[in-house]
Amino acid sequence: MHPLFVALMLMLWGSLAATDAGAMIHSAPVIIKGQEIRPITRYPLPMYRVFRTDPVSGKAVIIPFQIDEINEWGDYVLPEGGSVTAKTGTGMFDVQDELSFMGDDVGPAKSPTDWSSYGKPSVVFEIRLAFRGKSTSGDPVGAVYVGIYFQNAPKLSERSYVSFDRPKAEVLTSRYRYSFDQKNWLVSRQVDMLRKGPKPDSPTEFVPLWASSTFYMRADLKYFLTVEANHRSIDSMLEAYKTGPIRSIIRISFHYTFLKLNFELGMYTEVSFFSNAVYLPTVLYNPLDGKKNLNTGSGFYYGMALVDNPRDLKLESNMPPYKKSGILDFFASQKAESLYWISASAPDRMLYMEISPSDLMRKRGAVPMLYSEPVVGSAVVDRNAGQPAELGQGPVNMALYFDMTKFNEGEHAMAFRLFFENVNDERRLQAFKSLGDWVITATRMTQ
Numbered sequence: 001m002h003p004l005f006v007a008l009m010l011m012l013w014g015s016l017a018a019t020d021a022g023a024m025i026h027s028a029p030v031i032i033k034g035q036e037i038r039p040i041t042r043y044p045l046p047m048y049r050v051f052r053t054d055p056v057s058g059k060a061v062i063i064p065f066q067i068d069e070i071n072e073w074g075d076y077v078l079p080e081g082g083s084v085t086a087k088t089g090t091g092m093f094d095v096q097d098e099l100s101f102m103g104d105d106v107g108p109a110k111s112p113t114d115w116s117s118y119g120k121p122s123v124v125f126e127i128r129l130a131f132r133g134k135s136t137s138g139d140p141v142g143a144v145y146v147g148i149y150f151q152n153a154p155k156l157s158e159r160s161y162v163s164f165d166r167p168k169a170e171v172l173t174s175r176y177r178y179s180f181d182q183k184n185w186l187v188s189r190q191v192d193m194l195r196k197g198p199k200p201d202s203p204t205e206f207v208p209l210w211a212s213s214t215f216y217m218r219a220d221l222k223y224f225l226t227v228e229a230n231h232r233s234i235d236s237m238l239e240a241y242k243t244g245p246i247r248s249i250i251r252i253s254f255h256y257t258f259l260k261l262n263f264e265l266g267m268y269t270e271v272s273f274f275s276n277a278v279y280l281p282t283v284l285y286n287p288l289d290g291k292k293n294l295n296t297g298s299g300f301y302y303g304m305a306l307v308d309n310p311r312d313l314k315l316e317s318n319m320p321p322y323k324k325s326g327i328l329d330f331f332a333s334q335k336a337e338s339l340y341w342i343s344a345s346a347p348d349r350m351l352y353m354e355i356s357p358s359d360l361m362r363k364r365g366a367v368p369m370l371y372s373e374p375v376v377g378s379a380v381v382d383r384n385a386g387q388p389a390e391l392g393q394g395p396v397n398m399a400l401y402f403d404m405t406k407f408n409e410g411e412h413a414m415a416f417r418l419f420f421e422n423v424n425d426e427r428r429l430q431a432f433k434s435l436g437d438w439v440i441t442a443t444r445m446t447q
Helices: 003-020 034-040 327-331 359-364 426-433
Strands: 029-033 048-053 060-062 066-068 098-102 123-131 141-148 162-165 170-173 176-180 188-196 204-220 226-230 235-243 248-257 264-273 277-286 299-306 314-317 340-346 349-357 369-372 398-403 410-421 438-444
Touching (some): 029 034, 029 277, 029 438, 034 098, 034 123, 204 349, 340 426, 349 426, 359 410
Antiparallel strands (some): 048 060, 048 141, 066 098, 123 141, 162 170, 176 188, 188 204, 204 226, 204 299, 235 248, 264 277, 314 340, 340 349
């Protein structure tokens, strides 16, 4: 193993051990829009530092954080890769920008009393996180402290949770390794979980989670033709990226031309990778009204070839099971959920995925259905050799399926989040499910 890789792994595992020892609320990323903590915004980015309070000594402890600028068009300001957004930031923490840190780094809601290691900031704000949902251990409350230095700001924390290797197209964290398919950046080539042996000197090993992923679309147009596509049908490229201590943001642009139709689709997406999560705000554009223009059987799925047989995992979900559409679907009614989720657990690891459909999608019944095929990934990964294929014939043994006849014309927004953990911990799973129950407030501290 390359010595630089070993050094990186030691750094990532060291940061995980350091934060877990003092975890107070949860291990998920905390992302806060500037408008939610408006009093903290308006200062130049180099002035900011973030701290937690040592619960015993009261000392301020500097923690990793990241401020990601979002320009006036709603795009992340990404400096690497030649993006057109690279110089569209203001250099200030504006209300549309995002502050992020890890939940593991949140300390007690108790202002630091000892700033001797860093010098006291000119201005200090408390960001308090309070849990408003049901809890088995009371109502946890935590806080971080944002310091603004008008001069002599201390060095940033040297800990980093994530790295992106552009030549290899790989994201590496303390929990997983995500490898992009460089022929099409919209899907993964392989995803591995990182597992450390039971002894302190045990080597780190990669445990394969899935061998590949793909998507598929079938649009059966009334009185016209049938269009099929998968990830090989779409041209895509990595347009730009940014790597910071908390997350790597990667912008992928893609282009698709509907054959025999005078319609071209050009879009992009911005994927965020954290130490134990992948966040993907997705916009699906449908050029046709599904109910008026598509026959039953028109659909879309995103799936993967899980290495394990799904039957051997502990699967739980509130998604309806996949079924082929039929003419009687019009009479079927099902209450749409605001959040759809699935968890898959093995003795040494855990995956959790959630999707938040838009209000319009829920109203039309355009919600995800869960497909699971009881075979190992090696039995399906080469099935149909990259050709567009329906469920049961394509290279997936688990997938999320959407009935396109329930989509109206236009854009449909979805929030997609995937969490990886190299432990099987029910408490962490419940924490992921309840991230929406945290209330965040910002208060300026008296000097």
